[in-house]
Amino acid sequence: MKKVVIVGAGLGGLATGITLVKAGFHVTIFEKNDHVGGKMMPVQLDDYQFDFGPNTITMPTVFERVFEEAGERLEDYLELIKLEHHTNNHFMDGSFFAMTTNHDDMVKQFQQLDPHAQVSYSDYLEDVKFLYETAEKHFFYRTFSSWTDYTNLSLLKALLQVRPFETMDQFHRRYFENENIRHAFNRYATYIGSSPYVSPATFALIGHLEMTDGVYYVKGGNTNIAKAFAQVFEKLGGSLHTNCEVETLIVKDKRINGVELKGKEKVDADIVVVNGDLLKAYPMLVKEEDRPRFSNQKIQSYEPSISAYVIMAGTKERHENLIHHQVYFSGNYEQEFHELFVKKQLPSDPTIYICNSSYTDRDISPGDNLFILVNAPAVTPGQQIDEEGYKEVIYTKLKSFGIDVSSKLAVEKVVTPSEIERKFGSYRGALYGISSNRKIDSFLRPSNVAKDVDHLYFVGGTTHPGGGSPMVTISGLNVGHLLIDRYR
Ligand SMILES: Cc1cc2nc3c(=O)[nH]c(=O)nc-3n(C[C@H](O)[C@H](O)[C@H](O)COP(=O)(O)OP(=O)(O)OC[C@H]3O[C@@H](n4cnc5c(N)ncnc54)[C@H](O)[C@@H]3O)c2cc1C
Known part of the structure; x- marks a missing residue:
């Protein structure tokens, strides 16, 4: 049976891995970080647990499908909780609007x-x-x-x-x-x-x-989805190595031969699937002369999606006025997008999203576990962020809405777009791969199949059908099925 190497254990890579290993392929996943799930990353600060990345889970049937393909049942691994009244929206004029499936x-x-x-x-x-x-x-x-x-x-x-x-x-x-x-x-x-x-x-x-299907949370943390995928993959016989970075793809006569790991060990492969962000991983792993139809110039022509400035804050006391998801809107929402995409700067009056998953799941932290996210522009080389200054902008705005985080702080960690870029290898810190601002990028994303190198494939947010945890999982399933059709 064909030997497949998958570069990256994000949701896309794991979904492909499960599909292929179930079909009898010999599959190895190499992941450079010490956790599985990529951007779906667990963070523990003392006794406070956070989900970095996907806090809003939709399309549970997509995740269910991965388990079904493996001959397993989602409910044996995960407890999904539907949040009926899911998001409170607060506005600068003092008005309030709650989103619910009711x-x-x-x-x-x-x-x-x-x-x-x-x-x-x-x-x-x-x-x-x-x-x-x-x-x-x-x-x-x-x-x-x-x-x-x-x-x-x-x-x-x-x-x-x-x-x-x-x-x-x-x-x-x-x-x-x-x-x-x-x-x-x-x-x-x-x-x-x-x-x-x-x-x-x-x-x-x-x-x-x-508003119809519903917003979900996974008991114990959304990152349990990735952990369960990894568990199923290994149970089926897949081989998964964390802390293991792929440095080069070995290409001979326009055909993939295997991969070379950091430390120079070579691993043979008939097929390679790259789950790392295509725009960042492909040029790092394959010389430009071997990918003429995906040149560096072409890569630069893509507009990355927004990134994020994130504060994870654990508080000693709970805020009575916070639910699981809430948003504090900018006084000028249109200007915020102008600043993000045209001026390429952090919003001067940001819309602030807060996930407090401990509202639903009291066991995961002794106080609130606030995942505070503000939209940020993709990283522009050389541009610096005033990390501390911007944190104050966010805390001051929250205070004006009656949320006093700083006086209740127990633990705190800030993650900037550059850190997102470095940690997950995402192109310019993009959360969702390429933006969908241009129609061509909405409907014609880079193909899951490499045009210049035979037996090389791509999964994840930059490829079709797009970013977000269910979509990348679908891309993983799609590529798994394509490979089964082509090679089994
Ligand atoms: C702050 C934030 C908030 C988000 N909120 C939501 C949300 O609420 N809902 C939602 O659905 N989605 C959300 N997303 C988006 C979602 O997390 C992503 O779309 C999805 O998880 C990306 O999956 P992926 O398969 O593309 O791979 P990624 O998660 O990008 O994983 C790729 C993996 O490849 C690894 N890798 C890269 N290069 C190499 C190499 N050379 N060798 C070995 N390993 C390598 C990386 O370390 C990484 O683990 C959010 C993302 C972030 C960052």
């Missing part, structure tokens, strides 16, 4: 805040459901590995149906007249690292996931 509660709020939305909300839910179902049927489970993928008529028809020519903001304007409420829905663009004012309305489909 339809009646939503309509009640619209009565007060947005009479137009009270009428149009049902249409909104229908329309985002259609966007989701169309994208799921036609886009998610393709690898775009053959020309028929591009010339398929039903695919072209579907593409026109998912509102590619309208922006997410324009789409939301039809249903929500209250500007604050629109901001709350427009924030979904940041789930793909993009701006709602330019990215296509297609991604409003996230509204279907959050």
Whole structure:
């Protein structure tokens, strides 16, 4: 059976590994960090446990599918908790809007805040459901590995149906007249690292996931998803090595031969799958002359998604006014995206997201375990961040909303975009690979199949179908299935 090496144990790499090892391939995963899961990283600060990375889990059926493919059951590994009333949104004018999958509660709020939305909300839910179902049927489970993928008529028809020519903001304007409420829905663009004012309305489909399907948390921490994937992979006979960096891909006569590890050990492989961010890992692992159709110049032409400035803060006392997810919005949301993507600077009046998973799961920390995230521009070489100064901007803004973190601090750790770039090997610190601000990058992401090197494949957020924990898992499954079709 073919020998496969996977570079990186992010969710994408692990999903491919499970699919292939179950199908009888001989699979080895090398991961440079000491944890599995990549950006889905557990952080322990004294007694306080944090999920770095995915705090909002949607599309549980995707994770279920990985277990099913392995002949296992998700519920034997993970306890998923559905958060019905999931996100509290706070605005600078003092108003408040709670997001919940409970339809009646939503309509009640619209009565007060947005009479137009009270009428149009049902249409909104229908329309985002259609966007989701169309994208799921036609886009998610393709690898775009053959020309028929591009010339398929039903695919072209579907593409026109998912509102590619309208922006997410324009789409939301039809249903929500209250500007604050629109901001709350427009924030979904940041789930793909993009701006709602330019990215296509297609991604409003996230509204279907959050407002109908549901937002989930995994008991004990979301990072348990990655740990469970690794457990299943090894149980099936896969070989997984952490603290093991791949330094070079061995390419001979335009064909992959194996990999060379840091320390110079060589490992033979018939097939290599790279899970590290394609834009960063490919040029690091393969000489430019061996990848003429993916030159350094081409790499620079891509716009990375947003990055993040993160504070993990454990508090001695709990805040009574915090739930699992909450957002404190900027006074000028549109300007925030202008600063992120045009001026390429940290927002002067940032929107602040806080996850307090200990609200749902009291066992994981003695006080609040606040994961505080602010959107940040992708790393620009040479640009410095005033780490301490910006932390003060965030804490001061939170104080104005009645959240006094600094006086209650027990533990604290700041993670900047440069650290995200270094730790996970993500291109310019991007959280979600390439941004979806340009239509071409939304619908034609870099292929999962290398064009210049035979038997080399890519999974993860920069490739199709995109970033976010369920999407990268789908990319892992897609590539697993493609390899089974091609090589078994
Ligand atoms: C702060 C933050 C918040 C987020 N919030 C959410 C959220 O709420 N919901 C959501 O769904 N998603 C969220 N995401 C995005 C989500 O985490 C990612 O889209 C997803 O986890 C990426 O998975 P991946 O398969 O692309 O691989 P990655 O997680 O990028 O993993 C790639 C792995 O490859 C390894 N690697 C790279 N190069 C090498 C090499 N040469 N040798 C060996 N190993 C190598 C890296 O160390 C890494 O472990 C967030 C991400 C971050 C950082």
